[in-house]
Every structure is written in C-alpha cells, then in structure tokens.
Amino acid sequence: MSSSAFPTPAPAADTQLGHPAAHLLMTRHRFRWWEALPWIAAIGFYFAFPDYLGFGTELLIAILFALSLDLALGYAGIITLGHAAFFGTGAYAVGMLAFYGIWTEPMTGLVIAAVAAGVVGLLSGLVLLRTNGLTLLMLTLCTMALLQEGANMAHDYTGGFDGLPSLSIAPVFGVFEFNPLYADTQYLYTLAVLMICFLFVRTLVYSPFGQSLTGIRENLLRMHAIGSPVRRRLVVCYTISAAIAGIAGGLWAQTNAFVNLSAFDLDRAATVLIILILGGYGRLYGAFIGAIAYMALEHFLARLYPTAWQLGLGLLLVLIALFARNGILGLGDVLWRRYGVRHAAS
C-alpha cells in the first residue's frame, strides 16, 4: 500500500469517485515502477554471481515459502507455526514420485505437489480453522509433527530418517537439465515459478476476496456481523496458501535432488515465520526483504560467530519486535513518511 501523495484527481463527473480515498482504492492494485526491482535484481544476480546460484535458488524458495505464509498469516491473520507441513507434503509428493520413477517431469510435478499440499491444507483447515489463537497455533504444530512422524514411520516408502537421495528429475521442457554442479537451470526455473506464484498471490490480495481476508484479520466478529462466511473464506485461503507452500517444497526437492525429514521441521516453520516478521507481514514484498535479510544475516553472522550466530539473529528480532512491529518494510514506511513530510514542509 503506497503512502505517497496522490495526484490531484481530475474533476470527474462522478464526484464520489474523484475523492482521494476512492482514488486510492481504485488504483492501488496497479503495478508501480519499483515492483520491477526485485526481478531485475534476481536476473542481475544470475549474471553477477554465477557461483552462488545454488544459494540464490535456496533464497528464491525461501521467498516463495514466506509468500505462502504471508497469505495465511499476513493477510487472513491465521496464526500458524506449522506451515512446514505443506512444504514437506509438497517435497515428499515430488520426491517419492521421482524416486520410484513414477513421475519425473518437473512442472507437472509441482502441480502434483500443489494439489497434495492443498488437500492436506483443506482437510486440516476444515478442522483447525474452527479454533483460533493459541489453540490454532498448537494444532498447526501438531499437524506438522504428525506428518513428520508419519513420514518417519513409513520408511519403506519415504526412506524414513535418511530420506530419499539422488532423485532423478527430468529436464525442464525436456531440454534444460538440473546439473548439481551448475545451478543455472535450477535458479532460472525457480525464479520463473516464483514469479508466476507471486503474480497469482498479488492478484488474490488485491481482489475483493483478498479485501475480505484483510477484514477477517482486522475484525473477525465484524465480518460475521456483515454476513461474511468467515470460516469458508479462511479454509479457501489456507488451502491456497498450503498449495503454494507445497510448490515451494516441491521446488526444494527438485533442485536439491533429495528429500528428508527436515522438510517437516519445526525449525523450517519457525524460520519462515521469522523471515516474514523480519521483512514485514501482510505486504507482499515483506517475504522478499525478509528472506534476503535473513539469508544475508545467517551468512555474515555465521562467519563472525560460527558457534553463536543465532544470538545475533535473536537480538535483531528483539529489536524488530520492540521498535519495528511491521518489519523492515514497515520501518521503511515510517522513514519514508517522515522524509516526505519534511520535504513537503520545506
């Protein structure tokens, strides 16, 4: 949501729509120039750091995963600590099909990952979303733990604790192979998938449906009182969010050519939450900023203090929680507004 000044609206025949508030609502879904920046940066990264494309791929997957969480947590206000349940489902769907040679085509593989994770999201959502707050939080954790334990126990099919190594994934479009040494294909493929998913999520959050999700986040009881089928909306949102998380998991399995139980880890679910809070939730680009910030921090702090780098991360999170509730982007908003005001005054 832009906070910049509006152009003076033209004297429209319909005076209501000429009002700045109406103008803002009517135009805020439009693409702005700076929205090209992340994509330009991503393509720039490809040419500038050919040796780091493996890292870059991981970063893009983290962004996609955080984006899926943003839809559920940031927009609809569904408090979850178990989003890795869907990441893992997607990863294992792709991994098992590839390992047993049933299905190795990558793009349709992601569709299958999305459907599998979506189904898990739908079924668990139907039960979980009757609750809220701490109960909901615990239940999302439980779902994830159950799936992880299930994957562990079904080791005849999933490889149990060891996971499934050396997945063979077919080349993209039958041409571009996933080469474990040079991650070119992985990177560009992941970037393309991220872009498609991003455009989808972006459309969704600016749609009337997205607006009603925001309403649910802002005031659940009011949404009931205006006749909104709240639970149905939440289940739909949760399912879509789960499907996207499943795609992220599928990408992870494909680009790493293995799956293991870490796909379902609490650690993973917590990390994606931290990324979103760091970047700023409920604002689309928070996922991008958060993932970059987190990965960069991890990289540099781990160099400085290999044994205790998470201490630095913890301190930063405390600072964010105390002084920048809306994450880095929220902080940017505040600074931008101050700067803007000073400019307007001078």
Next chain:
Amino acid sequence: MTETRLETRALSRSFGALKAVQEIDFKLDAGARHALIGPNGAGKTTFINLLTGVLRPTNGSVLLAGRDITATTQAERVKLGIARTFQINRLFRGLSVLENVCIAVAERVGAAPSMFYPAGRRTDIIGESMELLETLKLADFARHRVSELPYGRQRLVELAITIGLKPAVLLLDEPAAGVPSAETHIILDAIERLPEDIAVLIIEHDMDVVFRFAERVIVMVGGAVFAEGTPREIEANLQVRAVYLGQGHGARRD
C-alpha cells in the same frame, strides 16, 4: 407502514438456571422506531443476540417478514436483512474509513468471493460507499485510518458499515455509548436521518436519546418485558421510574 418486519414469539433463553430472556413477544414494523431500555443485566444484549442469531433460543421463535428464521445462522440473517451495531466498536481499525464501508458493501452485493479481478475495479461499490460516507458527513475522513479517528466518528463508521448492508431491520446497541457528550449530536443526527422505511430498534441508557428518538419504548427487567408504551407513558409510569431511573431497590415483577 404496518407490515411487520421482525417478530418474536415466546422467545426465551436460559444459561443454566439463569433465565436471561423469558417469553418475549415482540413486534417491529417497517419504519418503526423502538427503544429497548432496562437496568444492567436485564437481558437486552442477550435479546439482541437472539435476534441476530449469535445465540440460539432455548424456546420460542424469531420471524422475519413472517418467515421463521429461528434456525438460520448469523450470516444468513444478515443476508435476509437484519443488521446490527455493537456496543463496543467492532471496526477494521487498520483500514481506511472508506475501505471499512467497502468491505461491507462488497459482502452485500456478493462481490467478496471474487478472486481474479482487483477490488478497485468495482467502482460501483466504491462509489456507493463514498456516497454513504457523504450522507453521514464522514467524507472528509474517508482516507483516514479508523484508529486515527476520535471515538465519536468511529461510532459513526460503525453505523455506516451497518447501513451499507441495506438492512430491513436495524438493531443499534447503545450507539452513543462512550461518546463524549459534545459529540453525541453527531450520532443522533445520523440516526434521525436513517432511511424511513428501515425498522429500527435501539438499546440505550441515555434517556434523552430514547425520548428524542423512539416512538415506542420497551422496558426489560429480569429477562422479561416489564412495561411498554410511548415515551410519555413510560416516563409517567412510576414503577418504571422506580426500577429504571434508580429510585428504590428490588422492584420485581413477580
């Protein structure tokens, strides 16, 4: 003007041994302006919750335009035309005033489930919402976040959201509660300018508001209707004065 919009028959609700609402027969015609008064704990809010479907009655029925709606959910009743405001604001505090109303209007016109076009393209919804804000003299605040508004204006947004649902029956739960007296007139003016056809029931503690607004007053005590009449009759009723206006204690019906 005699078409009955909302009706209850022997409507009752108990919480364990407590009979919060007992056998209330009540009628609200199109265009009616009724007030519901009574001491704290008289069951007024429980009664409203029964009308809106937040609570299920233990006995009795609720009818809307002659149709039994006792078994319908809250959301269904809103679609059928029963809207309410809350005693304590329930607003989308982080969103603009205009967006608050837009969300309600979008829900009413059935746009809210749409996923694949921008909400900003529904200029019909935005235009209607702006128009509503203008009639409530809120247009100057349309861009403001609700949380930035003074409380009196927030109460007005509460009203705007409800009117945006185009209700046939409007239940106002203490619309002026918590509003500084200097701002009360804003709310009252808005209530007086409501479309005439709407059937309105207002719960209010402020007797000035009740006497200014209502054509008919219902007094609830201990979950039951204790007295009913025109504001003048109620004012003159000594028993009511004893129970409600705070003179004397323990006036009971039975």
